[in-house]
Amino acid sequence: MTDALLEVRGLGKRFGGFVALEGIDLSIARGERLGLIGPNGSGKSTLVNCLCGTLHNETGTVVFDGKPIDGMIAHERTRLGLARSFQLPKPFHSMNLVDNIRIPLLYTVNARSGHHLSDAAIGERCMELLSDVGLADKARRRPRDLTQVEMRSLELARAVATQPTLLFADEAMAGLSHSEIEEILAVLLRLNEQGITIVLIEHIMSAVMSFSTRLAVLVAGHKIADGPPQEAIRNPEVERAYLGE
Amino acid sequence: MRAGVFWPIAVAVGVVFVVVSRLYLTNEYFYFAGYVVLEYIVLSTAWNILGGYTGYTNFGTGAFFALGAYSSAVLHKLPALLHTTIQVPLPAMILVGGIVSGIVGLGTGYLSLRLRGVFFAIATLALSIVAQTLIVNWDFVGGSRGIYIIRPTLAPLGGGYIQYLFTLMTGLAVLSVGIARSIERSRLGLGFAAIRDDEMAAEASGVPTLRLKLISTTLSGALMGMAGAPLPYYVTYLDPASSFNLAYAVNSVAMPVIGGMTSWIGPVIGAILLGTIQQLATVTISSALNLLIVGALLILFVIIAPNGIVGLVQSWRRRREAG
Numbered sequence: 001m002t003d004a005l006l007e008v009r010g011l012g013k014r015f016g017g018f019v020a021l022e023g024i025d026l027s028i029a030r031g032e033r034l035g036l037i038g039p040n041g042s043g044k045s046t047l048v049n050c051l052c053g054t055l056h057n058e059t060g061t062v063v064f065d066g067k068p069i070d071g072m073i074a075h076e077r078t079r080l081g082l083a084r085s086f087q088l089p090k091p092f093h094s095m096n097l098v099d100n101i102r103i104p105l106l107y108t109v110n111a112r113s114g115h116h117l118s119d120a121a122i123g124e125r126c127m128e129l130l131s132d133v134g135l136a137d138k139a140r141r142r143p144r145d146l147t148q149v150e151m152r153s154l155e156l157a158r159a160v161a162t163q164p165t166l167l168f169a170d171e172a173m174a175g176l177s178h179s180e181i182e183e184i185l186a187v188l189l190r191l192n193e194q195g196i197t198i199v200l201i202e203h204i205m206s207a208v209m210s211f212s213t214r215l216a217v218l219v220a221g222h223k224i225a226d227g228p229p230q231e232a233i234r235n236p237e238v239e240r241a242y243l244g245e
Numbered sequence: 246m247r248a249g250v251f252w253p254i255a256v257a258v259g260v261v262f263v264v265v266s267r268l269y270l271t272n273e274y275f276y277f278a279g280y281v282v283l284e285y286i287v288l289s290t291a292w293n294i295l296g297g298y299t300g301y302t303n304f305g306t307g308a309f310f311a312l313g314a315y316s317s318a319v320l321h322k323l324p325a326l327l328h329t330t331i332q333v334p335l336p337a338m339i340l341v342g343g344i345v346s347g348i349v350g351l352g353t354g355y356l357s358l359r360l361r362g363v364f365f366a367i368a369t370l371a372l373s374i375v376a377q378t379l380i381v382n383w384d385f386v387g388g389s390r391g392i393y394i395i396r397p398t399l400a401p402l403g404g405g406y407i408q409y410l411f412t413l414m415t416g417l418a419v420l421s422v423g424i425a426r427s428i429e430r431s432r433l434g435l436g437f438a439a440i441r442d443d444e445m446a447a448e449a450s451g452v453p454t455l456r457l458k459l460i461s462t463t464l465s466g467a468l469m470g471m472a473g474a475p476l477p478y479y480v481t482y483l484d485p486a487s488s489f490n491l492a493y494a495v496n497s498v499a500m501p502v503i504g505g506m507t508s509w510i511g512p513v514i515g516a517i518l519l520g521t522i523q524q525l526a527t528v529t530i531s532s533a534l535n536l537l538i539v540g541a542l543l544i545l546f547v548i549i550a551p552n553g554i555v556g557l558v559q560s561w562r563r564r565r566e567a568g
Contacts (some may be wrong), residue, residue, distance in 0.1 A: 054445060074454075083449070090446035092439050094507065103439050106432050108451030162451055184353035 005030045005197050006051070006082075007165055011131060011223075013043075013050055021221045022044045024060065028166065028199065033192055035229060036201045042218040045087060045202045049170045052084045053077040065165065079108050085155040085166030087171040087201075091143035097154060098139050101126040104161040107204030125161070133157045133187055149180040156187055166197045166207030173204050173236075181207050209233075217241070251426050259419035263412050264475060267404060274528075276407040280479060282520035283414040284472050288493065289500035289512035290421040291468035296498065297506030298434060299461040300427075301357060305369030306497040307437045308376040310467045311488035312349055313342030313473030318386050318483055319448060321394055324352070332397060343467040344472030345424030349376075350466020354459035370494075377489040391484025394477040410475050425509040437461055469497075492536055499543045505555025514554050 004027045005240050011024040021043045028034055049055040050064060053074035069077055092100050105122045113122060114232050117125065128134045131155035138145065146154060152172050159167055169188060173181045185207055192198050202208045206214070210228070215232035217225040225235040252495055270276065274500075287304060295301050309341040317354025333341075356368050381389045400409040428434040436457045439447035448454050479484045496519065519542065523535045551559045 052449065055450070074445075075451045075453050078449055078451040086446065086449070090443045092442040092446065092451075093437075094438055094442055099435060099438075103435055103447070103452065104450040106437060107453070111451060158446075158450060 003029055004157075005065060007061075007063040009061050010049060010064075011047070013046055013055060013057045016161060018140045019221050021050065021057070024218075024223055026216060026220075026223065026226070028197060030165075030197055031192070031195065032137045033188075033199050033206040033211055033213045034197075034199045035215045036199055036218065037203070037205070037208055037215065038218035041220075042241075043221040044059070044218055045170060047218065047223075048084060048170050048199075052082060052168060075107070076163075077113055078104075078162050081163070081165035082168075083159040083162045083166070084168040085152075085159045085170055085172055087174065089143075089155045091146075091149040091151065091154055096140050096142055097130055097135055098123070098126045100143065100154060100158055101129050104158055108162040128159045130160050132160075132190070134183075135137065136164055149176050149183060152176065152180075152184055153187065156184070156191075160191060160196070164196055166199070167191065168199045168201065171203065172200070173202060173207055185211055192213045205233075206227075252423050253345060255423045256417050256428070259415050262414050265511055266411070267408060269353055270555060272403065273407055273549065276405075276411045277479075278524040280407070280411050280414050281524060283418045284412070284419040285500060285520040286513055287421045287468060287472035287517040287518035288497040290418075290425045290509065291465045291472065291479045291502040292497040293506055293509075293512040294428065294437075294468070295461045295465035296424060297501050297511070298428065298437040298441065299458060300437075301361075301458065301461070302363075302366040302498070303353075303462075303465065304366050304494045304498070305353070305376075306469055306494040307372040307489040307491060308369075308373035309349065309469035310473035310476075310493050311348045311380070311485070313339075313403070314476035314483055314488050315386055316342040316345045316470070317474045318392055318394065321477060322385070322392075334401075335409075335478065337469050339413065339417070339474040343471040346470020346473070347463045347467030349470075350462040351459055353466065354455075354462035357462070360387030368507050373491075373494070377485050377532060378493070380485045381488070387484070389485060391476075391482055394481050394483060396478050396481060406478065413475055414472075417468075417471055419510045421472075422509060422513060424464070424468070425512070429509055432459065433457070482510055487510060492539075495536060495539055499539045501553070503546045503553055505553030507552070508555050511553050511555040516521040517545070518554075 002228040006028040008026040011021055014022040024047060036044055046055065053072055060194055064080060064082055067080065069080065079188055083183050092103065105117060105125055110116055127136055127139060133156060135150060135153055135157065138166060143151060155173060156169065168207065173184050176184065181204060188198055188200065200208060200211055211231050214227065215229040216223055217232055217238050219241040222239065224237045226230040259465060266279065286345055292303060296302050320333040320338050320341060322481045322493030348407065353369060357365055360368050380386060386392050396406045400406040402409055402412055432449060439450060439452050440454050440457060445455055476488060500515030500519050501512040503519060504513065519539060522538055526534045526538055546553060
C-alpha cells in the first residue's frame with residue numbers, strides 16, 4: 001500500500017485515429033506539488049480531462065484516494081475531492097462572484113455526507129474564499145468586470161470551494177504578467193500548505209520550476225520523464241522535445 | 246420576497262382575479278380571450294424553465310402541449326370504450342396530461358446527453374413532427390380528421406363551462422409561476438443557471454448536470470402538457486394541425502425573450518403583452534396578423550433589448566443607482 005493519492009496505470013485515449021495519450025503511468029503522492037509540462041498538443045489537457053472525468057479514457061485504470069474512479073462522471077469525481085481549474089477561465093457569467101463560489105459549496109460540500117453548511121455559513125465561506133484570492137471587494141460584481149488575473153483567481157477560488165484534496169491547475173498563469181504570475185503562485189503555494197495536492201500544468205518554465213517538487217513531461221501522448229525538476233529537464237529526451245535534435 | 250411568502254400571495258392573487266372576473270365580467274368573450282392569455286403564461290413560464298433557466302432551447306412546445314390535449318381526448322373517450330357513464334374530471338385529465346408530457350420531457354432530456362445548442366433545438370422540432378405523425382395515424386383520437394369533444398353540460402364551481410376553464414387555467418398559471426419563482430433562487434435554480442452558463446464548469450463544480458437537465462425537461466414538458474389538457478374542452482374540436490401548430494412554439498419562445506428570460510416575471514410580462522396584443526388584433530383586424538406581430542416584436546426586442554423588458558428595467562435601475 002503506497003501513500004499515493006492518485007494512481008494512473010496504462011491510461012490511453014484516442015480521438016478517432018489520433019492517439020492523444022498512450023500507456024500513461026503516473027503516481028501522485030499526498031501533499032505533492034507536481035509540475036506537468038510538455039509542448040503544445042502533447043496531451044496535458046487531455047490527461048487532465050481524462051482524470052477529471054470530462055473525457056473517458058479507453059484504456060488504463062485510475063485510482064483516487066484508494067477508490068477506482070474509472071467510468072465515474074465528472075461531478076462525482078469532484079465530490080470525491082478531485083478539482084480542476086480550466087485553461088480558459090469558465091466563470092458563470094450570469095452570476096456575481098459570490099454565486100460563482102456558492103455553486104460548488106452547494107453541490108459539492110453540501111452533497112457530501114456529514115457536511116451541511118447553512119445559508120449563512122455558505123455566505124461566510126464564499127467571502128472567505130474570495131478574500132483568499134483578493135476578490136472580496138468585487139464579491140457582488142459579475143465576472144465580466146474582472147481583469148485576466150482576477151478571472152484566473154476566481155477560477156482557482158471556485159475549484160478550492162469544492163474542498164479538494166487534489167487540484168489540477170491547468171495553465172492558470174497563461175497570459176499573465178510577471179507580477180501576476182507571482183500572485184497566482186503565492187495562492188497555489190498557500191493552498192498546498194493547507195494540504196491540497198496540486199498538479200500545475202504550465203508552459204511558463206520559471207513558474208513550474210519554482211513551484212514543483214516533481215516534474216512529469218509529456219510528449220506526443222507519452223510520458224517521457226518523471227522526477228525531480230532539475231533532473232527531468234536535463235533528460236535528453238526532454239531536451240530533444242523542447243529544443244529539437 | 247421569500248418563496249414561503251410568494252406562494253400564499255400568488256394563490257391569493259389568483260383567487261381574487263377569478264372572483265373579480267366572475268363578479269364583473271359578463272361577456273363570455275373575455276373568458277375566451279383571458280383563457281388564451283393565461284395559457285400563454287403557463288406555456289412561456291414552462292418554456293423558460295428549460296430555455297431561460299437551463300439554456301436549452303425547445304422548439305417542441307407544440308408537441309408537449311398537444312400530447313396534453315390528446316391525453317384528455319383519450320380520457321374523454323375512455324368511458325364509452327369501457328361501457329361506463331362515469332366521466333373523468335378535467336382536473337384529473339390535467340394531471341394525466343402533465344404526466345404524459347412530463348414523461349416525454351424526460352425522454353427529451355436524454356437527448357441533451359448528445360445534443361446541445363441548435364442541435365437540441367432541431368431535435369425538439371423533430372420530436373413535434375414525430376408526435377404529430379403518430380397522432381395523425383391514430384384513429385382512436387380521430388387521426389388527421391380530428392375529434393369532436395362535447396363539453397359536459399354542468400360546470401363545477403358554478404357559472405358556464407368557459408368560466409370553469411378560465412378558473413382552472415388561472416390555477417395552472419399560478420402553479421407554473423409559483424414553481425418558476427421557487428426554482429429561481431433555489432439550489433436547483435443556481436444549478437440550472439450554472440448549466441446555462443457553462444456545462445463543463447458546472448460539472449467541475451459538482452453539479453449533476455444530466456440529473457438537473459432531466460428535472461428541467463420533465464418539469465417544463467409536464468407544465469406544457471397541463472396547459473394543453475383543457476384544450477379539447479376549450480375548442481370542442483381537436484385536430485393535429487391546430488393542436489401541434491408551430492405558433493405555440495414560436496409564441497412560447499417569443500414571450501420569454503420579449504419579457505426577459507432570467508426572471509420568473511419576464512415570461513409573465515411577455516405572455517400578457519403578446520397574448521393581449523394578439524387577442525386585440527384578432528378581434529379588430531385578423532388572427533392572420535398574430536404571427537406577424539410576434540415576429541415584428543421579436544426582431545425589435547432582439548435588436549433594442551436582448552435581455553427583454555426585465556433586462557431594460559434592470560439596466561435602467563443600475564444606471565440610476567450609479568448616479
